[in-house]
Amino acid sequence: MQTLTDVPAPSTAERVCTALVRADSTVLAVDGCDPVTTAVHHLHTDGDIVVTVPVDCPAVALAWQAGPAGLPAVLELTDHSPIALRNPVRSLIWLSGSLHPVGNPRELAAEVAEDLPHPELLDVGHGTELLRLELTSVVAADTTGAESVEVEDVLTALPDPFAALETAWLQHLEQDHADIVLRIARRIPPAARTGRIRPLGLDRYGLRLRIESGTGDHDVRIPFHEPVDDATGLSRALRRLVGCPFVNGLRARP
Structure with a gap:
C-alpha cells in the first residue's frame, strides 16, 4: 500500500x-x-x-x-x-x-x-x-x-497540463457525477471517509478529495495508475479509478 x-x-x-x-x-x-x-x-x-x-x-x-x-x-x-x-x-x-x-x-x-x-x-x-x-x-x-x-x-517547472480545464472537470464531477466521486472515495479507508466527500483538485497525477466532517476537514489524494497528459488519458484514468473495466472505451460484446 x-x-x-x-x-x-x-x-x-x-x-x-x-x-x-x-x-x-x-x-x-x-x-x-x-x-x-x-x-x-x-x-x-x-x-x-x-x-x-x-x-x-x-x-x-x-x-x-x-x-x-x-x-x-x-x-x-x-x-x-x-x-x-x-x-x-x-x-x-x-x-x-x-x-x-x-x-x-x-x-x-x-x-x-x-x-x-x-x-x-x-x-x-x-x-x-x-x-x-x-x-x-x-x-x-x-x-x-x-x-x-x-x-x-x-x-x-511547468504548470499542470489541466490547469485551464480543472474548473470545468471538478464542477462536472460535483454537479453531475457525485456517484462517481463516492465510488472513487471507496479507495480511502472507511475510518477516514466519514463526512461529506467533495472533489477538491485535479492534476496529471491524480484526484484530490476534500472530506468535510463534524470534527474538521481533511484532504486525500487518490493517485492515477500513471501520470496523464491529455484529456483522453485523463478520462481513461478516471474510469480506471471508478473501476470501469472498459478503460479504453471498449464496448461489451453483445
Whole structure:
C-alpha cells in the first residue's frame, strides 16, 4: 500500500507554476501603500513576474523612486476551489522580490498577451501600468503545511497540463457525477471517509478529495495508475479509478 510520502503528486515548484496560471486572487504588497489587487500575474520568459496595477497606484511611483535596486515587495496568490466548499482556499503562494518599473510597457504587454491574452493588457498606458517583480524567494502553503521552494526550480517547472480545464472537470464531477466521486472515495479507508466527500483538485497525477466532517476537514489524494497528459488519458484514468473495466472505451460484446 502506498504511504502518504510516496503518493505521486506535483512538485512544489509545479504547484507554484499552476497557481500562477489559475489563481483567482492576487495581491501586491509593498511598504508605504495599501495592498493592491493585480488582474494580471504572469511568469515571463526572463524569470520576472509581470503584474498589472492601476496607473495611479502608489506602488508605481515608489518603484520608480527606488531606482535600480528595486522596491521590496510580496505578491500573494490565493488558489480557491471552483467548488463551494466550507473552506474554499486550497493554497497560498508568496512570491517575494524586488519590484521594478517597466520602461517599455506597451511592448512588454504585447509579449505577455501572446501567452496570456488578458483584456487588462489592452489598457496598459491608458489606466493600467505594468510592473515586474524580480523573484528572490517563493513559499507555498496548503493544508499539509508551508514549504520554501528554490526560485530556479520555479523558473524551470511547468504548470499542470489541466490547469485551464480543472474548473470545468471538478464542477462536472460535483454537479453531475457525485456517484462517481463516492465510488472513487471507496479507495480511502472507511475510518477516514466519514463526512461529506467533495472533489477538491485535479492534476496529471491524480484526484484530490476534500472530506468535510463534524470534527474538521481533511484532504486525500487518490493517485492515477500513471501520470496523464491529455484529456483522453485523463478520462481513461478516471474510469480506471471508478473501476470501469472498459478503460479504453471498449464496448461489451453483445
